[in-house]
Amino acid sequence: MPPTLRWDIVCRVVDNFGDAGVCFRLARTLAAEHGIVVTLWIDDVASLARIVPSLPAGAVDAVADGVRMRALASCASDHGELPDVVVEGFGCGLPEPYVRAMAAAARPPVWIVLEYLSAEPWIDASHALPSPHPQWPLVRWFWFPGFTAHTGGLLREAGLLTRREAFRRDDAARAALWRTLGVATRDALLVSLFCYANPALPALLDVWADGDEHVVCVVPVGVAGAEVDAWTQGAVPHPGAPFVRGRLTLAAAPFVDQDAFDRRLWASALNFVRGEDSFVRAQWAAAPFVWHVYPQDADAHLAKMDAFLSRLEVAMDAAPRAAQRAFWYAWNVGDAAAAAEAWAAYRAALPAVERASGAWAAHLAAQPDLTRTLVEFCESKL
Numbered sequence: 573m574p575p576t577l578r579w580d581i582v583c584r585v586v587d588n589f590g591d592a593g594v595c596f597r598l599a600r601t602l603a604a605e606h607g608i609v610v611t612l613w614i615d616d617v618a619s620l621a622r623i624v625p626s627l628p629a630g631a632v633d634a635v636a637d638g639v640r641m642r643a644l645a646s647c648a649s650d651h652g653e654l655p656d657v658v659v660e661g662f663g664c665g666l667p668e669p670y671v672r673a674m675a676a677a678a679r680p681p682v683w684i685v686l687e688y689l690s691a692e693p694w695i696d697a698s699h700a701l702p703s704p705h706p707q708w709p710l711v712r713w714f715w716f717p718g719f720t721a722h723t724g725g726l727l728r729e730a731g732l733l734t735r736r737e738a739f740r741r742d743d744a745a746r747a748a749l750w751r752t753l754g755v756a757t758r759d760a761l762l763v764s765l766f767c768y769a770n771p772a773l774p775a776l777l778d779v780w781a782d783g784d785e786h787v788v789c790v791v792p793v794g795v796a797g798a799e800v801d802a803w804t805q806g807a808v809p810h811p812g813a814p815f816v817r818g819r820l821t822l823a824a825a826p827f828v829d830q831d832a833f834d835r836r837l838w839a840s841a842l843n844f845v846r847g848e849d850s851f852v853r854a855q856w857a858a859a860p861f862v863w864h865v866y867p868q869d870a871d872a873h874l875a876k877m878d879a880f881l882s883r884l885e886v887a888m889d890a891a892p893r894a895a896q897r898a899f900w901y902a903w904n905v906g907d908a909a910a911a912a913e914a915w916a917a918y919r920a921a922l923p924a925v926e927r928a929s930g931a932w933a934a935h936l937a938a939q940p941d942l943t944r945t946l947v948e949f950c951e952s953k954l
């Protein structure tokens with residue numbers, strides 16, 4: 573039997589939940605599917621604890637889902653024996669004493685720099701390239717998640733799509749999910765909303781409230797908090813106690829673990845997502861979604877959106893493609909009037925968008941998942 577491998581993952585939380593969410597998802601998949609002993613060194617356990625409820629917010633050394641979580645502050649002095657592989661999450665840097673120990677090791681760990689996900693074509697040429705460290709006799713390998721076979725792929729747990737289909741067939745499980753949020757879903761368009769602060773949101777809520785269709789929109793507590801507060805005039809919904817205006821029921825959801833978040837996406841007809849990890853989960857949900865790209869200087873995020881849309885819409889007819897583009901664009905530039913105006917055409921296009929989303933998910937699922945490609949790559953370097 574091959575020896576059990578040990579991996580360290582190092583994560584610094586820039587903001588929000590994506591840095592921690594991606595690193596934790598990778599960590600637990602390595603442990604569950606590849607039998608790897610994983611330590612996640614993280615500088616902000618409290619952020620991670622929001623989406624890993626079994627983890628105490630103040631923990632400095634704890635185990636959840638088969639992953640050991642340790643405070644990054646202690647890594648420099650207490651990293652112990654070096655692992656076989658170290659993953660530097662999003663190029664966040666490894667503690668200097670750790671790098672020094674690597675440089676002194678007879679067989680240093682394989683050093684992976686896990687990069688941000690992008691659909692831009694240049695990713696293909698940059699993926700899995702080595703880069704000699706400028707200061708130490710060490711090599712870093714740059715690992716790019718992506719959408720083609722020339723990239724590292726996407727995080728996708730074994731059996732994920734089977735679980736999704738079983739959940740979709742399970743009326744009782746779906747009904748229970750909506751019941752806990754205190755909403756009646758009969759004949760409603762079910763929307764899950766996870767976005768950044770967005771000036772277009774109140775206008776969209778107006779359109780839904782004043783429209784002909786019953787819309788149930790679920791937003792995690794605190795997300796787009798200023799907009800929700802202003803739009804409800806302070807009567808913000810709480811879990812189990814939605815806010816109703818006109819045809820819109822606005823429900824608040826507690827933060828839940830990543831699997832429960834997936835089930836919410838699977839139960840919804842339209843998912844607003846953001847960042848990186850929820851963006852990928854919406855694709856595995858095989859349902860229409862609207863991506864709020866993490867805002868960047870010089871509108872770099874709009875180029876990312878364009879690159880992704882160009883891939884997603886390949887198999888779409890002209891009308892749904894244009895409707896999707898117009899709505900995503902208005903949403904991402906935060907143009908309230910444009911988003912309100914674009915909604916009707918996008919709503920009409922949802923059945924076509926749903927078919928395309930299903931085809932897209934099936935296309936992606938034919939590619940190997942990121943954890944597997946990464947494990948195989950590292951094993952070839954050991």
Ligand code: TRH
Binds near residue numbers: 590
């Ligand atoms: O939270 P995000 O916006 O995170 C990030 C960071 O901002 C980061 O700096 C940036 O570089 C990156 O985006 C692109 O969005 P994301 O990536 O979707 O992460 C959210 C995580 O939270 C994801 O793992 C899903 C999880 N989650 C839950 O598990 N339960 C919940 O209830 C919710 C609302 C989210």
